[in-house]
Amino acid sequence: MKQINPQFLKMGLHQKQEDNIVQCLICERKCKITAGKFGYCQTRINKGGKIYSIIYGLIPAISFNPIEKKPLYHFYPGSIAITIGTYGCNFNCFWCQNHHLSHPKEKIHTLALNASKYIPPKEIVQMALRNSCKGTSVSFNEPTLLFEYSLELFKLAKKEGLYNTYVSNGYMTKEVLRHLINCGLDAINIDVKGDVNMVKKYCGAENEKIWRNIVYAKEHGVHVEITTLLLEGFNTNELTIKTISEKILKEVGEDTPFHISRAFPYYRSHEFNFTHSTPKSSLYNAREIAINSGLQYVYLGNVTDNDYQDTKCPNCSQVVIKRNIYGIDKMNLDKNGRCMHCGHFISII
Template identity: 40%
Template sequence: MGGVLYATGYGKLSAVEVRPIEIKPLFHYWPNSLALTYSNYGCNFYCPWCQNNHLSYARPPEQGEVTPLEELVELAILSGADGLSASFNEPATQFDYVVDATLLARERGLYSMVVTNMYYTESALRKLVEAGVDGFSADVKGCPGMTRALKGVSHEVVFRNARAALDLGAHVEMVYLVVTNTNDSEDCYKWIVDKHLDLLGTDVPLHVNRYYPAHRWREPPTPLSKLMEIREYARRSGLNYVYVGNVGDPELETTRCPRCGKVLVRRSGYRVTYFNAVREEGKYKCPRCGLTIPIRGRYVP
């Protein structure tokens, strides 16, 4: 307007609430902590099964109130949260606000993480990490050759950025929502797992999550047999930490030592119910065999 570019949605938040970090899902980042989760409006994707479509496909109100950064961070502290989480809609749509909130949160001793489709430039990613975002719950939506949805998306970009985030020192966990008759073919899941191994390695967790009908997509929920098929392929291929989510089975969300098999973390209802990794010199290790377990941050009892 008048030759000046304005972020008209800056600070116009659509939701603010305290949620467990495990619900993001992040299982190896500040286990059992609470994050003040905030969102605004819009998305750079159109997923027709989006459960948050009322936020992702809406515009910020023109006369909406702006939530001051100080108020957001103070609310996190007063509510007992350990950090901030930009979530619900795509955080990149409120990029400036996320960066500013992260900078202030870091000053107050809070972590910052994002739930994201990881679809933006590497320079934007670098700015997020430099500001203090060190946790990424990164959604991989599918694979090359998808025809029913997201046909214009290069899924290579998601893995490129996940690799870049790791190289910048951030923590990354990949989330694969397995949508029935859409991104669940053998060719598709093998491409995702193989790309994960090639670019991210064996220790980056993979969450294989069940889809349920939402918004415009009416395919039936993902069969458990399909989720287990993908899980077994990922484990046979060499991934050390593969979880199955949205099914409510604590056993499928349990962390075991990949070397000796000892149970290290049990989870139920998005909370940690048992934690048995030993912290030594800032790293968590298996108490039986001593293997270093990739966990960022501290366990919050």
């Protein structure tokens, strides 16, 4: 019988239960997995009474992207990050914009069986250096599923002076987040899907655990930015936007960048009658609500209006970073990160 390349197997955090059941401790689903079976994300297997990842070094997606594409607007603006991803997700959002990786048509176990190329973390770092990247980013699918790989990647990247970033749904356990930070996680963009009810109904998750991780990351020195993908009729109402905005303000501060992005009807959207991309008017309205709630830096994504990607000084309203679609045109900041028009400090790393 064909076997998975042993290089793709890596023992993960787990806790033994009774009767050969093992509990995975990677994300807050904390799946209890019986012998030979997989957890919710289909990337963790109970093998011999231990949890193993089957995607360690299975990296089907590699690209060299501006850090703005994450999006991370206040972290090394204008730099390039080698960006990697694998298969699987611990959510099953019907609107998933990267479903070809998060929820591939073939079973992930089958993809791992048929995969031929193992890419060690050191090779990713070498590729980053050869291509003049300033850092790494684990993205595309849910990066938490590459937790074990990330630990090694981050340590190696740090030795070469590179930064490390995640683009995540934020549903990892606190223990996983702590390990990531200790190994060199510098910045994270966390996708807040909506209010408590929406996250519970469509993601099967607890919103407060996502916010717990947002706060924990911020308190432990990680640069944090928040994204909400707007789906017309699901999370575009004023109360939802105001609730998210006020939560950002209260938990991580007024200078936390908030990205409001336009959703398109991908994956299983038609099953839920989400059949047209979210109107720009809904994004403009959401941005106004967020700004009126007290947030200083509110950006719009997946729109062609570049003005809504610019960073403006909250003191004098002058543009301090002029952006194009995923790039920098001009920066009006001095070497100390202050606005060149009025001297106000802008919270940018």
